[in-house]
Amino acid sequence: MALIVQKFGGSSVADAESIKRVAKRIVDTRRAGHDVVVAVSAMGDTTDELLDLAAQVAPIPAPRELDLLLSSGERISMALLAMAIHSMGYEARSFTGSQAGMITTADHGAARIVDVTPVRLREALDEGAIVIVAGFQGVNPDKNDITTLGRGGSDTTAVALAAALGADVCEIYSDVDGIFTADPRVIPRARKLDTVTAEEMLELAANGAKVLYIRAVEYARRHGVLIHARSTFTANEGTYVLGEGMADPRQSSKESAMADVIGMEEPVVTGVAIDQSQAKITVVGVPDVPGSAAAIFSLVNKTGANIDMIVQNVQSAQPGRTDISFTLPKQSAVEVLKVLTAEQETIGYDSIVHDDQIGKLSVVGAGMRTHSGVSLTLFEALSTAGVNIEMISTSEIRISVVLRGDELNQAARAVHTAYGLDSEIEATVYAGTGR
């Protein structure tokens, strides 16, 4: 008998029928003899609808009140889910983030978990109940105020519960079968991965893969939680995200041990991620003296924009001057342009160029550490496909390039093939967002 934490997102509980289907899934796990703790998101688009309402009554909603408002979405879904399980003859008890002991900082809208004290959950488990917990929310003990964890908070709730309860596995359900070598909606021959390392997963998620949230994967890695990303619609195993020193759970069966031997021969690149949510800003003709970059990025930092790649090159045409390019979320670009333009004289640059038609392609693989020539394959594949590279940035296990946005999908297919990642069959794609 294992203790299993399961997380179901908004699209898995979008209406009464979906809730009943999820309830059945949970009951099946219980029936197999396991203890089950479930973290659930708000139904479908509830959170967005509540945000709309808030915007209608107040231009800038008070953060404390906004968290109280948003937290009600998960209360609705958790109570309905508990009822549905109850009516199948199984004892189920639902708990708010506060009741579940999800203690957070007071940062409304983006609270960080500081402690998890699941006393009531343990009691309920000991009494044989299935436990349902509202995802995305917690409580700040100073004023006993409700907080929310920000986007993807329910994944983090699930992982944090798994860590605090010492769960055997944390199953994150979505409408895709697991983690793929690339987005199957773009690359039909993308292959489902049986396992992926946590650090690979972090790079993939940070660079456009949408199945798991970075924060939850990071939390899992730090606390040694085994994540199993799988589909709500099939009973097939999905993808296990392995932390350091974590054994592949499929090793137990002979067949999967065989699969793993084959796995040892797999390509050094684990996956190809693409991202079209970024824009590029280039500051042209910056004085090539110490402090220029600092001056620019201290201004950028004040806007709160999340900078991704930064590339600096000496400008050959104008000695003593340099160009600095960086990428950032499209919606942050206007604000950043404003502050940089206002300080043009202070920084002393020539001009500024904004480009929101870019695409970013990343290849990720832990094997890059020990293999050479990985980047060459990428550059050759892009060259053959006639795709021009605008920026390059690398980490220990990742290479990212910025391309024209309208060439991104074509480039990704070429690169996927070049690294030998193509599957022999096409992946099943469900209508949905992957969340």
Add this chain to the structure above:
Amino acid sequence: MALIVQKFGGSSVADAESIKRVAKRIVDTRRAGHDVVVAVSAMGDTTDELLDLAAQVAPIPAPRELDLLLSSGERISMALLAMAIHSMGYEARSFTGSQAGMITTADHGAARIVDVTPVRLREALDEGAIVIVAGFQGVNPDKNDITTLGRGGSDTTAVALAAALGADVCEIYSDVDGIFTADPRVIPRARKLDTVTAEEMLELAANGAKVLYIRAVEYARRHGVLIHARSTFTANEGTYVLGEGMADPRQSSKESAMADVIGMEEPVVTGVAIDQSQAKITVVGVPDVPGSAAAIFSLVNKTGANIDMIVQNVQSAQPGRTDISFTLPKQSAVEVLKVLTAEQETIGYDSIVHDDQIGKLSVVGAGMRTHSGVSLTLFEALSTAGVNIEMISTSEIRISVVLRGDELNQAARAVHTAYGLDSEIEATVYAGTGR
């Protein structure tokens, strides 16, 4: 400076526009120099929609989970209302029933208030904030579980807060101007009452008047809370519900003192209430021996049906036999018929008659205690109108008669005129339920 508790129902906060209008109303009160505590219901039909969802996922929803589900409705409206006030430049803080210290029994769906400990509300008031409290909900301290107070619970929340905080007045807002001598939608010449005694209000509410809930009026009477039933749409004073020994608050101004002198001359009947929600069951030919009524009503009691009038008459045609009639909510009739039919032999009655086409008309007035001839006016008015009386029942300050349902409105108009209650002008009627 006074402390004012205000209650706004679901139709007053049905959408963003309504919420902003209510927020302005609250801010106006604050601006006049008063401390304000607000109890708010769920938006529009939210509660019914949540009940629908519950019914879809579970035929008989678990009561604990149902309360968690329903309580989220008020969390949404209270957070939105606090935001709206906030954006008008006033400090507002919202509190769940639990945070507000609304301690209840564990009876999910129909919890009774056992204590109110508004520590956090007092703190917020001391800090100059407007306080918003989720109506309809509380917490049972044994398991720290959320409870709901049942239908009309938000009125009770408001009155209980007013009592615990020692508020000067508890304003219950709705879409009607106050308490009328009759339902203005049936009797256009109904007159708004400036004051009504709590005991009259209880009789009116129990007999079909829908502006205030019995339970809230009873709570107010017991704890000496002054209720002011008034309209969300005008700034006019509504109707004050006066408990025993409570002074008319309008006495302070000369003009209203005059109005009160006129009030002393008002008719002994305060209002006419009508009710078409009841059915009548007659058990025919019951043995006229001790224990017959007890046998019948102990069976009825087991169904949980709420019996209203009971009338027993000796049957002249068949000596030693009697007929017992009673009224009860229409939806309870089937179950009651079932249990009575099953025990026909044990009780030994001849037959049973069910009639759901009845209407009940009640006249209420504290002056009945000291005036004679009140019932005669009623009977004569009905006779002149050609309306037949089927049952009669009286209390100290009320006379009720059961009539044919389709003659009820016509009868009410005749009776209203006969008691001299008609106003010279027609009442303004808003589209709405009065709630």
